Amino acid sequence: MRVKFKIWRQDNPNAKGEFKLYEVDDLTEDMSFLEALDHLNERLVLKDEKVIAYEYDCREGICGQCGVFINGRAHGPHPNMTTCQLHMRSFEDDETITVEPWRATAFPIIKDLVVDRSAFDRIIQAGAFISSKTGTAPEGNSILIPKETADKAMDAAACIGCGACVATCKNSSAALFTSAKINHLNSLPQGEAEAEKRLKNMTYQMDIEGFGNCSSTAACEVECPEGISIKNIAEMNSRWFWRKLLG
Ligand code: FES
Secondary structure (H helix, E strand, O other): OOEEEEEEEOOOOOOOOEEEEEEEOOOOOOOEHHHHHHHHHHHHHHOOOOOOOOOOOOOOOOOOOOOOEEOOEEOOOOOOOOHHHOEHHHOOOOOEEEEEOOOOOOOOEEEOOEEOOHHHHHHHHOOOOOOOOOOOOOOOOOOOOOHHHHHHHHHHHOOOOOOHHHHHOOOOEOHHHHHHHHHHHHOOHHHHHHHHHHHHHHHHHHHHOOOEOOOOOOHHHHHOOOOOOOHHHHHHHHHHHHHHHOO
16 A cells, blocks of 8 residues: 655744655555554654654553544544544555644644643643542442443543644634543532532633633534543533522
């Protein structure tokens, strides 16, 4: 299999970036997308050229490190799939595949396809935790949680923080990410004690980081590899509504 990769190259945050075209052959349909990029990098090393910088860790769809735009879509052409789970059989022989980094003011480019997503870390630090005494694990049934509540919290907890929601939103909003992290803990009895503080601190931090307002287009839900629902955003907004109403 042979493809042309049209890849964004940028040496550092302040350099002027540009697309460069690379022809790669000897690929197989069973290769993952990242393996194809590895293959291209091996060729570049042999030619004494600078390798393409891109991020990954687990390569099994759970760490959220590997996000890039592929042919204009976050994580490529398939729904509910991370870049590392994508295979070359999803592309045509001789296709030109455009690969670019997440584009958002709050995610500045570090190099080539790597962006700085530490804004997400700071939102997490602002409240996505519970304070509890350490000790032995409590008995599982000591706090009973209705199944619907547990399911809702676990659905929100599935967010891997890849940033596709921000990259795909025309306002570069982090509302889906932030609301999922808030609702995960605020839905559960263990998160109740700090629910108010969590809601306030995490949404404030989201604004401080320079993310835009929710565009209400639901593009984030469509491109989210974990299928996180925009109902989370509605719930976050409704929590704010009640907070303001009740003073
Ligand atoms: S490398 Fe971990 S989700 Fe893709």
